[in-house]
Amino acid sequence: QVQLVESGGGLVQAGGSLRLSCAASGNIFGINRMGWYRQASGKQRELVANIITGGRTNYADSAKGRFTISRDNAKNTVDLQMNSLEPEDTAVYYCNVMKAWGSQAWGQGTQVTVSS
Numbered sequence: 001q002v003q004l005v006e007s008g009g010g011l012v013q014a015g016g017s018l019r020l021s022c023a024a025s026g027n028i029f030g031i032n033r034m035g036w037y038r039q040a041s042g043k044q045r046e047l048v049a050n051i052i053t054g055g056r057t058n059y060a061d062s063a064k065g066r067f068t069i070s071r072d073n074a075k076n077t078v079d080l081q082m083n084s085l086e087p088e089d090t091a092v093y094y095c096n097v098m099k100a101w102g103s104q105a106w107g108q109g110t111q112v113t114v115s116s
Helices: none
Strands: 002-007 010-013 018-026 031-039 046-052 057-059 067-072 077-082 091-099 104-106 110-115
Touching: 002 091, 002 104, 018 031, 018 091, 018 110, 031 067, 031 077, 046 067, 046 077, 057 067, 077 091
Parallel strands: 010 110
Antiparallel strands: 002 018, 018 077, 031 046, 031 091, 046 057, 067 077, 091 104, 091 110
């Protein structure tokens, strides 16, 4: 199994920045895609951004231009730099990894709260 440990959430004022980090350990063989999802209260979990091993990235429209995802393949980490945060970004953010054959793992989630 893959274990994911997230860090970096917290409370920030609108317009501020936060950086989320996620470290993968355990059976990491075959991890292809790493990314971040979020779930706001009363809403479905949604993709924020992901990055594949080769470096290609994919962002939700709401994240484009404000968030940057990066990955360190040697350390098995994925970070999400979030700038110009808005109250609408308030959610629990989950790290996600997927292996080439489709199996995936989730982190425990980290709360991000943006005050207006």
